[in-house]
Amino acid sequence: MAYFTLEPKRRREDFYDMEDELNDFVSSLSKFRFIVVRGLRRYGKTSLILTGLNAADVKYLFLDCRLLRSATSSFDSFLSIIEAEVSKKSWARRLIRNIDYFEVGGVIKFKFRRPDVLLGIFENLGDAVVVFDEAQELRNLKFKLDGFLAYALDHLDIRIVVSGSEVGLLHKFLRFEDPEAPLYGRPHKTIELRPLMREAALDFLRRGFEQEGVDVSDDLLDEAVKNFNGVIGWLTYFGYNYARGLRSMDPIIDAAINMVLAEVKHFLETRGLGGSRYSEALKTISAMERCSWSEVKRRLEAKFGRIPDATLANILRNLMDYGLIVKVDDEYTIADPILRRAIKRI
Template structure:
C-alpha cells in the first residue's frame, strides 16, 4: 500500500477509493463506446483509468499524447502506439502478425502519408475488441492530420472502445467538436466522467491513511495547514505526503516547491503563444493578485502595463487560459483554477 508514490497509480491497493468516478467509468464503458474523462491537472485521471483498466483485465493500449512532439505527425502517432504495444507479450505478438502482413503488402507504391495511414488503420484493426486509451488527447489538435477523423473512424468502423482524457478540458472539447454538425465526431454517443478535487474530509482521510502507511506521525496543525493550501487536489496531497515522508521538509518549503513546479508547467504552456506571451502572463498576474478579477479589471491592468488591448484579443486570451485549465470563470469573475498555481504566479511568474 502506498498512496503517496509519485507516479500515476496502477494497482488497486495503492489507489485511494474514488467510488463515484470508478462506477461512473465502469457504467460508461459497459454501456457505450466512448468515454471522456476530464479534470484539471493532478485530479487523478490517469490513475483512475489505469487502475480501472488493470483491475478489469480487459486488453487495452494506453497512449500518453503528451509524449508526442508539439506538432503531431501520423508517423509519430504510429510510433507511440507501436512503442506501447511492444511493452507486453500480447502487443508484441500483435506487432509480429502485423509485420508479416505488411511485407506482403509492400511495393504498391503508395504515397508516404497514405502508407502510414494505412499502417495505423491496420494496427487499429488488430486492436478490435480492446480499449484504446488516449490520455492528454488535446495534444492531437496540433497536427495537419485530422485525428478527429481517425477517432470517428475508430468509433464507426471498429469495435474498439475509446477512453479519451485530458487536463486541458476546454481544448479537448475544442479538438473533439462533438457538438459541431460540420465535425467528423458530431452526434457520436459518449459519456463524460468528470473528476473534481476531494472534499476536505476525504482529503484529510487520504493524508491520514497515507501517513499511516509511511508509519510516520504528523502534527495535526501541519495537516490542517496543508489541507488549507492544497484544496483537495489529490496530486498535490500526494506530493505533499511524499515530500514530507521522504525529505522531512517543512510545509512551507514543500508548498514553494509545488508552486514552482506548477509555474514551470504554465510557462511551458505559455510559450505556445509566442510574442503574445507577455499579455497572457500579465493577465494571470492580475487574476492571481486580485484572487477574483472582473473583465474590466484585467483589461485595465494589462493596458496600464502593456498598452491598449482590444476586447477581442482579451476575450481570446481569457478563453485560451480557461480552456487550458489555468483560469476558471466564476460568475463574472476570473480566478486561478489551482491555489498552488495562484501562489506560484505571485511568487515566480
C-alpha cells in the same frame, strides 16, 4: 496499499476515494465505446483510468500523447508511441502478427509508416481499449485523427478513452457539438474529476501517513490542506516527500511551485509578443479570489493602453483552454493554489 506514490495508481486499494467516478468509469466500459475523462492537472485522471481498466480486467493500450508536444507532430511520431506501447504487451504483439514489422532493441517498428497500418493495428485489437492520455496534444497532429476515430467507432470494435487536463483544447479537438466535425453526434460518456473536499483531503493525508508509519499532527494536516487544497496530486507530492524525511513544508511547496512555474513559462513563451499581456492577465486574476472581466481589462489597459474586447476575450479564452484559469459565475479564478503562487513569481 500505498497512497503516497508519485506514479499513477493502478490498483483499487491504492486509489483513494472517488469511488463514484471509478465505478462510473468501470461500468461505462461495457456501455459506451467512447469515454472522455476530464479534469485539471493533478486531479487524478490517469490514475482513475488505469485503476478502472485493471479493475475491469480488460486489455488496453495506453498512449501518452504528451510525447507529441510540439507545434506540429508527424504521423510517424504518433506511430512511434503506438509501437512502444504494443512492444510492451505480449497479447498485442500476438494480435498484430499479420502486419509487417521488425524489431530494434525489443521495440516493434512497422515496416510501412502509413495510416492504413494504423487501421490494420486497430482492426486486429478487437474490443480492446485504446487510451489517448492528454489527447488535446493530438490537435497538432498532421494526420486528422478525429476522422480516424469516427471511422473506428463506426466500423471497428475497439473502445476509446480520451483524457485531457487542458479542457478547452480537448473540447476543440473532439468538437462533439460541431455538426461538421467527424465525431459530432457520436454517443459518449464524460466523467469529470474535481478536487477533494476538505474533510476528504484531511482523511487522505491521515490514511497515507498511517500507511507510511509516520505520526503527524492535526495542525500539519490542516496546514497541508490549506496550502494544497484538495488537489490530490499535490497532496500526494507533499505526503511522499514528508514521509521520506523532508519534514519542512516550505521546501516542498517551493519545489511544487518551481514545477508549475516551468509549465507557465513554457505557455507564455508560446504566446510570442503577446506573452506580456497573458502574464499580466494571470497576475491580475491570481491577486484576487475571483476577478471580473472589467478588472482584468482595467489592469491590462493601465499597463499596455487600449485593449480591444475581442483581444481580451481571446486571451481569457486561451487561458481557460489551457487550464490556467477557470470561470465561475462570470468571474475568473485560479483553481490550483500552487499555480496561484507560481504566477506571482513570473
